[in-house]
Amino acid sequence: MNFPTVVNVNMVSLVVVAVFLLQGALFQPPQASGFKILPADGSLTHQQITEAAFLRKMAEVCRDVAAARGRDFTLPINSKLTPTAVQRACSNSYSSLLKIPTFSLAISQTSLSNAAVDGKLLSTAHHFDNEDFKNGRDLITQGIAAVKVSMKQGRYLSARTSLGAVCHTLQDFYSHSNWVELGSTAPFSTLIRPDLPLNNLAGPNTKICKSCVGKDCSDNILPEILQQKILTSGYFHLFSSNKPEGKCSHGGFLDRTSSRDPTGGINKDGISSNHGFLHQRAAEMAINATVELLEDIRVATGNQAFLQLMGLNQTSVLAFVFDITGDLSSYISKAKRASFSIIDSRRGTSEEPSEYILVPFNNQDSGPLIRTGNADTFKRHINSLSTSVGGNFSDMALSGLLLTLTQAPPSSDIFVFTDSSAKDSELKSAVEGMIEITKSTVNFLLTSFSSRSGKNISSSRLLSQSDIQLYRDLAHVSGGQTIEVTDTRLSQAIITDVITADLVTVLERSSAKADNFSFFLDPSLSNVTVYVTGDSPVFILYSPTGVSQSGSVADGPLGSILTVGILRRVKLNSDNQTGEWKISINSTRFYSLKIIGQSTVDVLFFFVEIFERGHEDSWGQSFTRPFIGRNATLFVSVTGGDSVTVTDVLLVEASGSGVVNGSIKAVGATDFLVNVDRIPEGAFVVQLKGVLNDSTQSLPSQFQRQSPTQYKGSRITITAQLQNITLPGVPFSLNFTVASNTIGGNYTIRARTDLVETDMSFPSSLILVAGGSAQGSINLTVPSETESGTAVTLSIEAEAPGSTDLNYAIVLLTVSTASAIFSGCYSLCMCLSFSCFFVFHFV
Template identity: 50%
Template sequence: MAARQRAMFLVVVAFFLPGLIHSFKPLFSFDGNSTTHRDITQRAVLRKTAEVCRDIAASEGRDFSLTVDDSLSVDQVQRACSSTNTPTSLRSNVMFRSSIASMCFNNAQVDVIFALSEKHHFDDETFQGGRDLITAGVSAVKASVKLNNFVTARWTLGRVCHTLQDFYSHSNWVELGKTTPYSTLIRPDQPLENLAGPNTPTCRNCAGKNCANNLLPDLLQQGLLTSGYFNIFSSAKPAGKCSHGGSFDRTSIQNPVGGINKDEVGSSHGSLHHKAADLAVTATMELLEDIRVAVGDKSFLRLMGLSQSSVLCFVIDTRGSMSNDIAEAKRVSFHIIDSKKGTQQEPSAYVLVPFNETGFGPLITTTNADVFKDGINKLSAHGGEDLLESCLSGLQLALTAAPCSSEIFVFTDAPAKDAHLKSTITALIESTKCVVTFILTDILASRWPWGRRGSQGESPRTMSQSDAQLYHDLARVSGGQAIEVTKSDLSLATSVIEDSSASAVVTVFQVVRNPGRPDTFTFTVDGSLRNMTAYITGASSLTFNLTSSTGVSQSSSQSSGPLASFNTAGNLRRLSINTENQTGSWEISVYSNNAYSVKVTGQSSVNFIYNLVEAHKRNHTDFSLKEGRPLSGGNASLLVSVTGSDTVKVTEVALFDSSGATEVIGSLQSVGSGNFLVTFTGVPAGDFVVRLRGEDSSSTSRSKRSSFQRQASTHIKTSSISVTAQASHTNIEPGSTISIPFTVATTTNGVVNDSATRTFAVRANNDRGYTLTSPTMVIIAAGSGGNGSVTLTAPVSAVSGTDVTLTIEAENAAATDSNYVVLRFSVAAKVTDVTRPVCQVVSISTCCLSSSSLCASSQWAFIANLTDGINGTGIESITIHQGNGTLSSSTAGGHGENITVATYSASCCSQNVVLATVDRVGNVGTCVVQARVSATASPVTAVSMTSTGGHTLSISHCLWISVVVSLL
């Protein structure tokens, strides 16, 4: 009980003292001189991604002209990594930016969730604890990537990077004169050496505010490693030890006073801030390289989010009446796959979730189109006793499996039996920003007269408009559509799937009118837009009129006219708009008193992403990711990033509701590299979307500058309920239980109302169906918050690398308001094999002559034994990390361990090779062999060579050929 109370207390402290940031600044440096965790992470990701793309280009014989340094931008790396770089090619770096943002936000969250954890920041000389966090986290990332769970892998990676980066700010590694990373921090098989003992003095008092020389000379001369102590409650620390320093660190007023942190240029050792930050970048790249070798280049680039194309994601009802729908889903998906194969528009991944009345799944996530095709081929329409389906459960699994901002298509003709998941699905849509489109067939029409059955024995069933409203509501929240169509018109409706699979699709304008009323809507067409399409859904009596910026009009009575051609499928009108360089303000007038929606899209490299953030106004004026909904009547902040253009000038970011009655304009503050901090004051209660407007200033002529607008798809709903939850760790071992404390509070004008007394219903749900316990309600009494705890248990059978998403919701008694938090966890089995595979060269054959003109006529080869040791998990893969030769392998036994025999041969024109060996838990061993040639062939002689493991090897081969075998 005492441990639980302490944990709850620390959570409360983290909530109400968000300024307790004692590390590199998380996201922004408003002084303009300090480097943040976000800067460090982005620099490392861009450089390492560019290096991987450079190596791939070299292996394919392609040019790669980009210089890899700290000045790289997201757009430069995306462009250089593209195998198609024609001036007319469209590229979207939304996924890349979003993935980097996810890693940076989770990096910053460590200062919120684990503010008082010394091991997460390498405080208090907790080097072993910090190293354990890093190595366990890296193992979890590798396991997640192995199962294609990239979203959770990015969350974990961001947090691991924070701890690694803090080492260089909080320890005296830089002060010891080190210019390379401390690689032992990512290598659990190597000992931590030269640590200052618990009784070893490390610091002396600072001279006033000058702490430049407060480290003891003996410590520096002996090369001993230390870090500062930090405590916000007590000034106590071991005698003679250094403090972290700063206004929140009470230990810094205890002798020896002062601190040694390098978090910013104004810190105790701020003169070394940039050296520490540069080392943190290099160390982060070293960690990324370890992950890259373990998972392979293709999976690494997916982890970084480097993709030109969208994900193809289907959630399909497999009830007996769905045979036509399944056949159409198969047709359209196969057409997309086959027509785009080998192009930049080929889907980057595939997600498939079947469901029916008995359940949902299994989930298929793959990058292999053939695996996806096989999954759809195996779907069959069967069953029919139950009129209801597990539609939302299947959608929940897709929302947590697909990358953020994905398009998800749901095929069904039946009501949802799990409608109680509506609020959970809404929370996941808002959190992931995924767009969900429902293709609903034969609403209010049964296929057979009552009392008859279909050819496969299925029962007749109908879905009423009230049943379909659930799907309409979820589509509206996500920015998708609910298309009602007959079975015979399915192929016309699925054209929206082909539209969305195109590259760089952006939303220009979208609105929903419910209840409906005649209205006129304007949208801006800019010069970068191509292949514009408008979708209008509504009753059959709906009519419309389209007007261009030059005043030309076309009515819905003209299926083909000067501005557009359109076709109708059920409640959907799809307009292919012909802009003909008519940039400027266009109009769509819709005439209907029934509910309808309008959506205008196009293809353009210019787009934007946004994330809700919240301010920390104490020790650092900074921000972190805001989970859940913004608070009604309070201030809201967005971090907006413009993608695809360096010449775009943002002039306005606004929140507006679908009724058009409310619009809130934000104040803009540029934070560099196309990023803007947007602050909204006093956001009223309501349901909003984000709209961005600006100018493309690529033209020097003011009159030729093009105005543009983009709109986010996902709706933002405000709430007067605050829900906060923090887990003590993000990994769960199979068979173990984790406890997640949470707090519910009511707010007034964005501020927690301590005097209110309220009762809230609580719902907790996870996408894997793992066992959990949760209170069903929380009562808030005046003067005290509503606290509770959710426990989540991973089954013993859970596979390491599986991710699980937990949603905790709180709803008021009237069921008119709710809020939520979404947490992701990774199932990670405890890794006992921390030893990297060992490489031993046993023979080398053939000499290479020094004459480059003759190198192609001769070959050299070697054989090496690779092993993971007697207690290892075994070799999983061997790849050529560098070199242009041929590799083959076989297994053999010896001395109680499995040995993999690698045979490599190459032309004498390729005299260097690096083999990467990975065991089953992701430990990486690297075998480097280099052949040096002589002018003439010489007799065989014996050469001694020592590996980094300290083993002396004796080999025989040609004179002057030296071999270096090392484990990097």
């Protein structure tokens, strides 16, 4: 039975999509890392190891389910598994599972968190260096506990963050220790079992290694150590050559200890490492250990939760933000009918939401937030919404939307029902920032009539053009639509498009001048729809064969055109879509163009920061707005295609013609790192072009995709300072610094957590001189009853005077009542050239 969860409006938070980005550091001296991050010389990387384990475990789970249900499972479980093949095989086992991109997204999120651990410096435990086995094992077991708690709470992104970090440390054990050299043929299960003792560890005075002979380190571990099965790991230091007498070094040109007797090292990070002759065995052992870890989580949480963790059974969340100011009226009736139609259209399908969220708002406040997994319960909550008579026609629409964005999982479908202006328009920048973070799609449904004063009043009298433009801007940033609910049939057609499964964005632009746009449609696309929004723009659409159709022709050779208010929707005919299309738009007023379709081939975009010290080309995802004017790096993953050739990755101005070209480096079959030399001044989108080679098509075809969410850069930095951490119920202070290289003045400060009843205080503003900085402090007390393993996110926002700029930083707290590590906590800073994030794990 499903019960709703109510969240108080005052507990607005940062969605946990942020947490998987907060696992790195830059400005401290490098520490030894593990397996490589970028492919080189045939060595397996952390990402490849993690993906291989995910695919193997998912294939095993789906094979077992198929056997239990009497279904065939013919997919060979070997090293050649791909996300596409596993998803298809699992769909046969389960009858219906989610599309490819969500599975790939789960792998990418975990891998990004995994890779970013290489930025965790001066932490021997994270990499099992310096024989630090106890603390390393504690990190793993406490991280596993955090994964399981997050899954129980339905916070799967938080779970993937913890899982990625755990996987890195676990995998490093097999690269940095002598477990493989001891002749072991199975993973060291004790690492994931806190109840088992760590036996046969090398003592502090035990001599382990002898010097390598030149570059040959194949027999530098003493024979008696191998015979007695004594466990050790290499020592590492960047600046000092000191190490205990007779101990092994990590090895490599960054390790100063490897030049001191005994020289050389024992790491197996890559084929060219000191013990690189054992790299393949160590990597395969790491894969097996990661599979064992995943099985431990599956057994503890069950198949359903495990599938959601893997991204294979987690449909998008459907969230409604309802304006309830005024009497029951045609507005409320239309809003309810539209909402019920959306709910019913997904029931019984593979796209039926796993969760529903409802957030009411009026002219005084917003909330509470209500969650449920049952569609009928959700409809009853909508029906029971009580209205309140307002004193004006302005409501807290953005407050309700912000609460929803911070509480709903990422990539949620959010619908805002209103017939009035937003009195809290000052939150626009904060809402835009949360849309960037969550990548959720926001759609505004504006009703045409209201009876707040007892009479039907045209919505144009309630919503000025500036009011409507505010909603359009926010919808446009998220890749959503602003729909006028005038005709139920016409509006429902647009709504159906918005919530269709497997939606991908081909192109999206906005302008205020006549322009020509081209776009490629590939064979994987179906149900392609073109939207032109604006005040009567004139447009002509051209097919690859030269056939044209004017926007004034409702039914033509290329498609059917539907008009709802200022929105024109062109549904392309199914025949002859492949190739280069063009659309010419003639207008001197603002308009927007959007082209979407259904396809299993999609693209994931993430901004990342390269760690150029400590490990060659290590990186972790950045979760702040990139700094305007500086270079940046993106991680790009093409999902659902057998193989792709990416030819162009571009940062394109959302409302302009400016383009920044990226240089592309492959880091996998369908994964790429892209460097750009600068970030545009205004809003921009990421566009990818390439060639799709699919086994279902006889010839390669050109394809393009675009990020549905717009991005912005910032000239503000937020730097959090390390502070002591206390147990739940004990207050602590977190100092932070805000800096800007542009204007001075009064900068607005906001801070939010996602943990209900957290006690928190912070300054509402800081005064900065031009080009200067200012410091503040956040005082926070986590509730004493917080369950051990709970992940908590804290966001800090700084907004420039006049709302001209905004940036945010994020702190992840993992609450634990376990025994202390590193005198009570370990804390790490991720300084992303323009922002620093701190990851605090309570212990």
